Amino acid sequence: MVNQNKESKITLLGAGPGDPDLLTLKGVKALQAADVVLYDALTNEALLEHAPAEARKVYVGKRSGEHSYPQETINKLMIDYALNYGHVVRLKGGDPFVFGRGYEELDYAASYSIPVDVIPGISSSIGVPGLQQIPVTHRGLSESFWVITGTTTSREVSNDIYQAAQSNATVLVLMGLKKLSKIVEIFKAENKHHLPVAVVQNGSSADEKLVIGVVETIENLVQQENVKAPALLIFGEVVSLHPSFKNLVKQYASIA
Numbered sequence: 537m538v539n540q541n542k543e544s545k546i547t548l549l550g551a552g553p554g555d556p557d558l559l560t561l562k563g564v565k566a567l568q569a570a571d572v573v574l575y576d577a578l579t580n581e582a583l584l585e586h587a588p589a590e591a592r593k594v595y596v597g598k599r600s601g602e603h604s605y606p607q608e609t610i611n612k613l614m615i616d617y618a619l620n621y622g623h624v625v626r627l628k629g630g631d632p633f634v635f636g637r638g639y640e641e642l643d644y645a646a647s648y649s650i651p652v653d654v655i656p657g658i659s660s661s662i663g664v665p666g667l668q669q670i671p672v673t674h675r676g677l678s679e680s681f682w683v684i685t686g687t688t689t690s691r692e693v694s695n696d697i698y699q700a701a702q703s704n705a706t707v708l709v710l711m712g713l714k715k716l717s718k719i720v721e722i723f724k725a726e727n728k729h730h731l732p733v734a735v736v737q738n739g740s741s742a743d744e745k746l747v748i749g750v751v752e753t754i755e756n757l758v759q760q761e762n763v764k765a766p767a768l769l770i771f772g773e774v775v776s777l778h779p780s781f782k783n784l785v786k787q788y789a790s791i792a
Contacts, residue, residue, distance in 0.1 A: 542571060542622030544650050546614060548638050550631040550657015551579040553664050554741035559583060563655050571622040574614060578629030578766060580741070592621065607637060611644040618650050631659040635685055635710055659683075661708045664739030664768050668746060670778050672706045677773040680705040686712020686719065686769070693718050701726045706772035713767045716755060723751045723771060732775035737767040748780045 547566045552558035567573065567586035575584065577597030584593050596605045596613065605613075618624045632638025632654065645652045661683040665672055672681040682700040686693065686709045693715050700707045701722045712719060713735070723731060729752040737745040749757045751771070775781055 544618040545623045545653070546618050546641075546645050546650055547623070547625045547653045547655060548632040548641060549625050549627050549655045550636070550659075551575075551583055551627050551629050552658040553630060553660035553667075553739050554578075554580055554744075556580045556582040558658050558663065558740060559586075560655060560657070563657070566625050566653070566655055567627075569623055570625040572617040572624045573627055574610065574617070574624060575627040576629050579627050583627065587625070592617070607640060611641060614641060615645065615648050615650065618645070619648075628657070630661075631657045634659040634661060634683065660739055660766075660768055661710060664736050665708070665734075665770055665774075667740055668734065668736060668778060670734060670770060671774050672708065672772075674774050674777065677776075678704065678706045681708060681772075682706070683708045683710070684712075685710055686715045693722070697722055701728065701771075704773070706770065706774050709769035709771070711766070712769050713758075713763065713765045716758060716769065719769065719771075720751055720755055728771075731771060732773060732781055734770040734775045734778065735763055735767050736770070737763045737765075739768055746780070748775065748778055 549563050549566055564586050570587045570591050572592045572594065573584060573587050574594050574596050587593065596610045614624055614626055626641060628636045628638065630636060642652050662672055673679060682705050684694050684696045684700060688694050697719060709719060731751045733749055733751055733754040735747045735754065735758055745761060745763055747757045747761050747763055
């Protein structure tokens with residue numbers, strides 16, 4: 537039922553990489569105060585249990601191969617619900633401002649003079665490697681890291697990957713599994729055939745899957761393990777710190 541007495545408000549909330557326990561306490565409080573929750577495909581639906589029973593929960597997912605809501609439609613729904621119901625929590629996977637189009641939604645809400653709070657979430661680009669005990673930076677191995685989209689709006693590989701492959705930085709690629717072959721070519725062109733690589737499917741979730749290899753072998757390993765999206769690609773010497781990679785090196789040494 538529409539409640540005209542409630543003040544319109546929007547909260548952009550990062551849900552984290554998948555594990556519902558990784559939501560922040562501030563995020564829990566926002567959900568508890570929600571009148572409407574608009575949630576994405578990559579958010580764990582267990583998080584909806586924090587919202588009041590009477591709150592509306594509206595799926596606005598966007599995932600490859602499924603019916604998807606255009607961003608313009610999501611923006612309009614967000615405003616409509618805020619004006620008619622009060623507090624809208626826009627629940628987004630990872631962090632709203634890391635390839636989450638959060639600023640577009642913030643800007644759209646501002647055009648209607650609706651106040652917006654932002655509650656960051658743990659980005660999969662940093663959180664997932666950490667959960668796998670892979671640091672994105674490590675003294676002597678990596679002084680910085682790149683977070684890059686694997687596929688641009690034109691459906692091409694990001695030009696930033698070409699530059700990142702030339703550096704010694706850790707390269708974290710989101711939404712890049714379908715472009716893995718091309719990305720591997722880019723690293724090979726920089727003579728990085730033996731650079732350690734990790735691919736993590738559904739990081740922090742119950743069906744998480746980890747594949748570790750090097751640039752030269754990672755494509756075959758991903759195919760053998762039937763890795764599916766969403767998956768995070770991690771290129772860098774820091775991957776060598778994972779226990780599985782140490783075992784891999786021993787196997788190669790025994791073969792040699």
